[in-house]
Amino acid sequence: MAKELKDLTKRSENYSQWYDDLVIKADLAERSAVRGCMVIKPYGYAIWEKMQHELDRMFKETGHQNAYFPLLIPKSFLSKEAEHVEGFAKECAVVTHHRLMNSPDGNGVVVDPESKLEEELIIRPTSETIIWNTYRGWINSYRDLPILINQWANVMRWEMRTRMFLRTAEFLWQEGHTAHATREEALEEVLRMLNIYNDFAHNYMALPVIKGVKSPNERFAGALDTYTIEAMMQDGKALQAGTSHFLGQNFAKAFDVTFINKENKPELVWATSWGVSTRLMGALIMSHSDDNGLVLPPHLAPIQCVIVPIYKNSEQLAQITEHVEPIVKELRALGVSVKYDNAENRRPGFKFADYELKGVPVRLAIGARDIENGTVELMRRDTLEKQVEPLEGIAQYVKGLLEEIQNNIYQKALRRRNEMIREVNSYDEFKVEIEKGGFLLCHWDGTPETEEKIKAETKATIRCIPLDGDKTPGLCMVTGKPSKQRVIFARSY
Amino acid sequence: MAKELKDLTKRSENYSQWYDDLVIKADLAERSAVRGCMVIKPYGYAIWEKMQHELDRMFKETGHQNAYFPLLIPKSFLSKEAEHVEGFAKECAVVTHHRLMNSPDGNGVVVDPESKLEEELIIRPTSETIIWNTYRGWINSYRDLPILINQWANVMRWEMRTRMFLRTAEFLWQEGHTAHATREEALEEVLRMLNIYNDFAHNYMALPVIKGVKSPNERFAGALDTYTIEAMMQDGKALQAGTSHFLGQNFAKAFDVTFINKENKPELVWATSWGVSTRLMGALIMSHSDDNGLVLPPHLAPIQCVIVPIYKNSEQLAQITEHVEPIVKELRALGVSVKYDNAENRRPGFKFADYELKGVPVRLAIGARDIENGTVELMRRDTLEKQVEPLEGIAQYVKGLLEEIQNNIYQKALRRRNEMIREVNSYDEFKVEIEKGGFLLCHWDGTPETEEKIKAETKATIRCIPLDGDKTPGLCMVTGKPSKQRVIFARSY
Numbered sequence: 005m006a007k008e009l010k011d012l013t014k015r016s017e018n019y020s021q022w023y024d025d026l027v028i029k030a031d032l033a034e035r036s037a038v039r040g041c042m043v044i045k046p047y048g049y050a051i052w053e054k055m056q057h058e059l060d061r062m063f064k065e066t067g068h069q070n071a072y073f074p075l076l077i078p079k080s081f082l083s084k085e086a087e088h089v090e091g092f093a094k095e096c097a098v099v100t101h102h103r104l105m106n107s108p109d110g111n112g113v114v115v116d117p118e119s120k121l122e123e124e125l126i127i128r129p130t131s132e133t134i135i136w137n138t139y140r141g142w143i144n145s146y147r148d149l150p151i152l153i154n155q156w157a158n159v160m161r162w163e164m165r166t167r168m169f170l171r172t173a174e175f176l177w178q179e180g181h182t183a184h185a186t187r188e189e190a191l192e193e194v195l196r197m198l199n200i201y202n203d204f205a206h207n208y209m210a211l212p213v214i215k216g217v218k219s220p221n222e223r224f225a226g227a228l229d230t231y232t233i234e235a236m237m238q239d240g241k242a243l244q245a246g247t248s249h250f251l252g253q254n255f256a257k258a259f260d261v262t263f264i265n266k267e268n269k270p271e272l273v274w275a276t277s278w279g280v281s282t283r284l285m286g287a288l289i290m291s292h293s294d295d296n297g298l299v300l301p302p303h304l305a306p307i308q309c310v311i312v313p314i315y316k317n318s319e320q321l322a323q324i325t326e327h328v329e330p331i332v333k334e335l336r337a338l339g340v341s342v343k344y345d346n347a348e349n350r351r352p353g354f355k356f357a358d359y360e361l362k363g364v365p366v367r368l369a370i371g372a373r374d375i376e377n378g379t380v381e382l383m384r385r386d387t388l389e390k391q392v393e394p395l396e397g398i399a400q401y402v403k404g405l406l407e408e409i410q411n412n413i414y415q416k417a418l419r420r421r422n423e424m425i426r427e428v429n430s431y432d433e434f435k436v437e438i439e440k441g442g443f444l445l446c447h448w449d450g451t452p453e454t455e456e457k458i459k460a461e462t463k464a465t466i467r468c469i470p471l472d473g474d475k476t477p478g479l480c481m482v483t484g485k486p487s488k489q490r491v492i493f494a495r496s497y
Numbered sequence: 498m499a500k501e502l503k504d505l506t507k508r509s510e511n512y513s514q515w516y517d518d519l520v521i522k523a524d525l526a527e528r529s530a531v532r533g534c535m536v537i538k539p540y541g542y543a544i545w546e547k548m549q550h551e552l553d554r555m556f557k558e559t560g561h562q563n564a565y566f567p568l569l570i571p572k573s574f575l576s577k578e579a580e581h582v583e584g585f586a587k588e589c590a591v592v593t594h595h596r597l598m599n600s601p602d603g604n605g606v607v608v609d610p611e612s613k614l615e616e617e618l619i620i621r622p623t624s625e626t627i628i629w630n631t632y633r634g635w636i637n638s639y640r641d642l643p644i645l646i647n648q649w650a651n652v653m654r655w656e657m658r659t660r661m662f663l664r665t666a667e668f669l670w671q672e673g674h675t676a677h678a679t680r681e682e683a684l685e686e687v688l689r690m691l692n693i694y695n696d697f698a699h700n701y702m703a704l705p706v707i708k709g710v711k712s713p714n715e716r717f718a719g720a721l722d723t724y725t726i727e728a729m730m731q732d733g734k735a736l737q738a739g740t741s742h743f744l745g746q747n748f749a750k751a752f753d754v755t756f757i758n759k760e761n762k763p764e765l766v767w768a769t770s771w772g773v774s775t776r777l778m779g780a781l782i783m784s785h786s787d788d789n790g791l792v793l794p795p796h797l798a799p800i801q802c803v804i805v806p807i808y809k810n811s812e813q814l815a816q817i818t819e820h821v822e823p824i825v826k827e828l829r830a831l832g833v834s835v836k837y838d839n840a841e842n843r844r845p846g847f848k849f850a851d852y853e854l855k856g857v858p859v860r861l862a863i864g865a866r867d868i869e870n871g872t873v874e875l876m877r878r879d880t881l882e883k884q885v886e887p888l889e890g891i892a893q894y895v896k897g898l899l900e901e902i903q904n905n906i907y908q909k910a911l912r913r914r915n916e917m918i919r920e921v922n923s924y925d926e927f928k929v930e931i932e933k934g935g936f937l938l939c940h941w942d943g944t945p946e947t948e949e950k951i952k953a954e955t956k957a958t959i960r961c962i963p964l965d966g967d968k969t970p971g972l973c974m975v976t977g978k979p980s981k982q983r984v985i986f987a988r989s990y
Binding site: 043078081089093106126134153157158 | 539546562565586605630653669
């Protein structure tokens with residue numbers, strides 16, 4: 005067994021260490037020399053590119069266009085929306101100078117004090133302010149609306165405790181920013197994008213999520229409502245996988261963006277924003293992977309099928325290659341991304357372990373005996389089961405199997421997640437159950453005070469007020485006051 | 498005629514103003530609230546996305562993978578390669594703090610002095626330093642080489658004079674960074690990427706470029722050699738469209754990156770880097786466009802064909818739409834991106850002017866009379882010629898015409914460029930000719946001193962020492978000293 009595989013911590017021993025090990029050993033990312041920032045390695049980036057590709061297509065199919073706004077935001081812009089600056093001021097990277105000079109002592113370079121900026125610039129933690137300042141120039145009449153724009157970008161939030169993909173100072177994301185003539189239209193957009201995130205999570209990430217709305221405490225800074233999709237990791241902790249914000253007219257007010265409506269009267273513009281980030285990589289890793297490494301859903305796997313030849317000499321290799329080439333061609337024609345790994349400097353056992361670690365959904369191994377028998381050994385990464393299949397028709401078989409694996413990974417995650425959801429009816433019970441992890445469905449009186457008390461005492465927060473499911477009213481588990489419906493509590497990433 | 502079109506300055510009146518007008522009026526980009534930074538609007542970004550798509554494919558077909566490295570670079574990293582820091586220190590955006598706080602006077606927010614960083618961080622002007630610091634951990638033996646990585650990213654250079662797309666403080670680009678075991682392999686990579694840029698310019702941008710090597714004065718800071726593709730704009734000024742650098746072992750030395758070679762001895766790694774940026778947008782605009790607006794080569798046009806219905810009432814519109822729908826379908830099936838603009842709030846004349854301004858290569862106009870006659874009016878943007886074509890088979894005709902237009906735009910740019918190249922044999926003649934613009938082929942003695950004198954006296958620089966063409970030696974036009982071959986001088990963007 006390969007060295008890397010042996011070194012992977014088991015989930016049961018230390019889940020957190022298992023995650024950190026896996027990110028490194030599967031070549032997804034590594035820590036950089038800059039505090040809190042990571043390097044996304046080619047294999048990790050290839051998965052992110054697949055996510056981007058599908059999301060970008062879904063955005064465009066619903067009428068959105070991409071654009072690009074500046075990285076830097078004047079400090080004064082942040083202050084214009086009171087809650088917004090409150091939410092982001094404590095984690096801003098601030099640019100104060102624009103030049104270096106040779107150090108007077110001859111050692112390297114120092115900041116040139118003469119190059120101090122008149123107004124400091126902030127590296128965008130999110131782009132509402134610079135975008136709404138721009139939209140002011142784009143919007144005059146109701147005919148200019150809606151504006152449906154998305155941006156793929158890097159952003160920076162100076163977090164004190166960071167973890168690769170889950171919480172990094174710099175991260176990659178997309179941020180949609182739309183402008184509408186009416187409240188209804190904006191709300192429709194908020195839910196449209198929430199549903200796109202939901203579909204993406206289910207169909208590509210094989211990730212069951214719960215759609216809901218955030219409690220006021222957990223809202224985006226500056227939003228009237230934040231909608232979310234919430235996922236459950238294997239260790240019983242929740243992960244917020246995507247958010248869609250109803251911003252009302254807050255940013256239009258802060259940046260003076262009005263339009264002339266059909267009745268020829270000026271009105272403030274309605275706004276939404278929505279985003280997902282490289283955090284999704286963390287969700288993907290933690291939802292499906294096991295003690296042998298990554299398990300990737302085929303719809304996001306950079307390599308869906310790897311073929312490894314087993315040979316004793318170059319003659320055998322040539323013979324195997326001759327049989328493999330048409331299979332590779334056929335798989336490609338079927339839209340399957342396939343790699344034939346005939347590298348001679350690594351032994352089959354090493355390759356097997358490495359592709360297991362990297363989560364390649366299907367592995368085919370072909371030796372001289374297989375060629376004689378017209379068979380191939382197939383291993384599914386999701387179940388680790390080996391089976392022998394006829395060589396004839398193997399491409400079609402793999403194509404179908406990938407869909408089966410995609411579905412199986414989803415069903416497995418769904419079963420696990422569902423087992424982790426339970427109703428809790430008293431605060432005493434809650435304090436016991438929260439230690440076991442999972443989503444706890446509880447009655448809550450709707451006040452920030454009760455939510456804060458629960459958080460302070462148990463580290464659990466309201467993940468969301470679910471949109472679907474049981475809406476029976478009840479009594480708050482803490483205060484006994486009326487509750488409109490059960491909400492979801494969990495500890496979270 | 499539409500208002501926007503009327504306001505476009507003529508090239509002959511003021512070429513520079515024409516460019517600035519066009520960028521704004523064709524909805525490509527606009528200045529932002531942040532000094533020197535632009536907003537790339539959806540139509541401009543869609544062209545950039547098409548460029549990205551083709552380049553990314555070409556990079557991947559030649560074995561490169563994408564990855565992502567941090568935005569911020571520790572100040573000390575920049576100093577490690579002496580020439581590199583010399584080249585970039587004067588235009589660095591410097592992050593010095595990581596937190597804002599409420600202003601003690603109650604007005605907005607100020608930088609929290611307690612949040613000063615121990616070491617300042619620089620927003621990457623280019624990523625050689627952070628990447629080679631990372632490569633040190635990835636490279637042990639010759640088996641780890643080559644590393645062929647590309648990054649799509651934003652970078653920042655605090656330029657004092659900026660122009661949209663051509664020179665902005667923040668710009669978008671791709672930067673390739675490769676590591677090799679031998680000098681020969683690295684040089685091969687440098688030329689491979691130069692040729693990819695050359696092919697992209699020719700086949701997609703319809704832009705004739707000259708491949709060459711830079712004189713020492715014009716090299717990338719830290720490179721042993723910089724290869725370039727040089728383009729000629731309509732006003733006689735040159736534009737550097739892409740560069741590919743042979744970095745030798747400079748960055749390996751600065752960041753201590755060695756590998757164990759096949760003879761089991763440690764050796765410094767060989768490096769290349771190469772990049773093109775949103776500057777290409779400027780080149781595209783200035784090469785082909787005219788006094789009516791943008792002219793886009795079909796291979797990069799977000800909309801290749803627009804169809805405008807001409808109708809008097811909704812009955813006629815319905816009838817036209819019935820005939821247009823199958824044509825739209827057929828065009829899409831042929832891979833043509835088509836827009837049917839049946840918006841009722843804009844008149845045909847306005848639409849015509851707008852699509853001309855936006856450079857849509859083919860416009861079809863269909864009225865009730867056309868339906869009767871089985872014809873359609875077609876306008877080519879490159880020649881502004883109108884022609885009447887049979888409706889039957891129109892999709893196939895447009896498909897073929899787009900290729901003809903692509904080629905015609907290229908041939909036109911090539912003719913214009915070739916007319917602007919001339920041999921100059923004396924410095925007196927040079928001083929006259931340089932005022933007329935264009936590429937001047939001259940003998941030069943190969944010294945930085947002579948090059949600097951010419952630059953100081955005429956504002957012209959050596960654009961490149963061409964790789965192809967006449968290599969006859971001669972005598973320097975300034976000093977009379979021996980010259981190995983003619984080099985290309987021009988004033989440039």
